[in-house]
Amino acid sequence: MIKEKAKKKWDLTRKMLDITDDEYNGVTQEDANLRFVKMKLQIAVYYMQLLDEHDSEYQVPWNKEQFKWALRKPVGDKKKQRAKEWCHQCRLIRDKACTSWSYEEATA
Template sequence: MTKEKMKKKWASTRKLLEITDDEYNGVTQEDANLRFVKMKLQIAVYYMQLLDEHDSEYQVPWNKEQFKWALRKPVGDKKKEQAKDWCHQCRLIRDKACTSWSYEEAKTA
């Protein structure tokens, strides 16, 4: 998959995971929890993008409804733990797949 196609594939997801100024500047525990969840999911999406770049086959560890649930307020410990788990699962998928990736260096003239 080309980088352009990969970016388009994940564009709407990345948009949902953007941390707004209000969330970034928020001082409540709810704001901190939401920032944590979004950051963990941003990392997970990054791993999925790497897999796409290398045309690796994988199964995303969440479905659309679970993803929406994780971003819906109130955000408590259960959602934080779920986001952390998804991020870890994505890293493991990436780590397993990357052993077969070829890193041939581009030849220069």
């Protein structure tokens, strides 16, 4: 999949994961937890996008309902742990797949 197509595929998900000013400036534990979850999922989506750009086969470690659940308040330790696990799983998938990716050398 070309870079633009891969980016477009994940656009809606990235928009859902944007940290609002209120969340960013929030001082409560709830705000901190939500920021943590969104940041971990942003990283996971980045890994998924890389996999798409290289036409790698993979299975997303969450489904639509689980994803929505993770972003719903209240956000506690269980959701933080799940987001952390998903991010780690996505990194492992990317690491495993990237060994077969071919990179074009830049010629100057």
